[in-house]
Amino acid sequence: MAELTNLAVDGMIDPEIFKQVQNDIDEDIKVRDEIRGLLKSLDKHDRSIQSVLSRVHAVPASSLATLLASAQPFFERQRATLKELDAVASKYPYYKYNGLWTREIQAASYGIVLAGWLGAFTPENEERKEGHLMTINEVGEKLGIPVNVKNADVFHLTLEEYLHSLINLIEELTRLAVNSVTSGDYQRPMLISRFVKDLHAGFQLLNLKNDALRRRSDSIKYNVKKIEDVVYDLALRKLINQTDNQAAPSQ
């Protein structure tokens, strides 16, 4: 920009103004690149986690504990990368760069809520139990980042990101309900049915604006329906005990 000084012949423009702005823009580009680098490794960890967890559709419940344990190192790596991202991102206004990582953070949150539902975080002295909804605070604890921060401008998991990850969970559980039946587990679909219905009731309380979250939460009802169909099929063939299950259709 130095060569431009002579352009401001009559002093209309102080080239210094533009130089400062240019510096700011350059700085901004640098920050974005740095964040993108971290997101790349975050994405990698996430894919590792998902590839482990997606085997839940194929393995019997008895070996699920081993499966979940094998995801642990990836969760730890994810946590470490998030710590780095936190360190970089917290230097700037949170929402300035939030758009860059929101997808990756949603994915990370989803990994935790799915693993949590499957019982990955049951205390060691207890037996693994499925069906737990990780609260937003528990997710933050597992990811090692603050959640739903309102009073400080720091890196965190937003409420919207958490809700998105719950919808991902519902979609995955719908698939799991079907596959559980295939592998002979008739009780899990009942558990899933109750869980998803409860969650659906929660989502119905929200007044969502016309955005991605609204569209996605509108689609939950199709998942509810699909799971109900599974339950209906089981009930029809007397494959489940109907008395302890309110989810079966009354017809």
Next chain:
Amino acid sequence: MPPTGTKRPFSGSSGGPRSGPKPQSHNPAQQPAPTGPYISAFTQFRNELDAHQDRRERIIKASRDITAASKKIIFSLQRLRPPTLPITTPLPHHINNEILQYESKIQHLLTSLLPDLQGLDGSRWQRQISPGLQEYIEAISFRHYLLKRKVIEWKEAEWYVCGLNGEQILGREQSDEGKEDVEMTDVVSTQTTEGSTTEGEKKEEQKKELKGIQLSKEDYILGLFDMTGEMMRFAITSVATTPLSQLLNTADTTSGDVKGTSTPQCLLRDLRSLRSLFECMDMGFSAFGKDAEKKLGVMQDSVVKVEYAFYGMVVRGSERPEGWVAEVDAAENE
């Protein structure tokens, strides 16, 4: 309730007629309150999301109103017909009053937004407030240019948009324009040192907890881009209303002799310098970069339009009757 198109209003069914059956919830006896393990958590989520949404709507609305008022300021400024730049005489009363009226509206809106833009929310709603800020920057930078023949600095622009200085801005508009410089530097320096001025000390105290609206460099630059469009419009009108003899009255348009240079000539020269400066900047590839690239194209066209207007006057202007000018409004020149 104004028509809201085909979409349902976010705020629910309040007011507007609904087609179809009434939702069951209108009959409390039939439908029990939802129960379940996650209801209380989601009720809290709803309250939070609603608060965000209300805030967002308020900001978008204010941003639109700021845009509309800023456009009106620009129209008022476009009615000025100065023989040369910068304008040294006080602005005509009726134009000054118009501007004052719109600017007070803008300042009022900006101040009303402050509680919604504190801390985390300052950057959260950046995209919603941006259009309004850019338009206001366009208006004040255009005025700044006409009055001083300078590009407004970022710091001064932020002083205008931060929403904390309405009193000074509006008070100053009424008083002598010439005092602008002195007051401006005073206020900017006290702002940075957090000291309070003696006048309006009480007001200052009330606002102390509230941080002003931040002006991003991006909005500043995009506002300046838009200003070049206004300079172009102003130049084209000036070319048409300036007698040919005055239009090119200094042979050397690149020399530093500003005195006696006609308004269109000033504008052409300044537009060219601005264009070179903007062309030199590397805006990157973010959303802002794409925006800026588009606006750069528009501003390049603007410069070409003004250049072509000059060409037209030089080629065809000599065919006009001696002293003939297009639609000079005598009243506005006073």
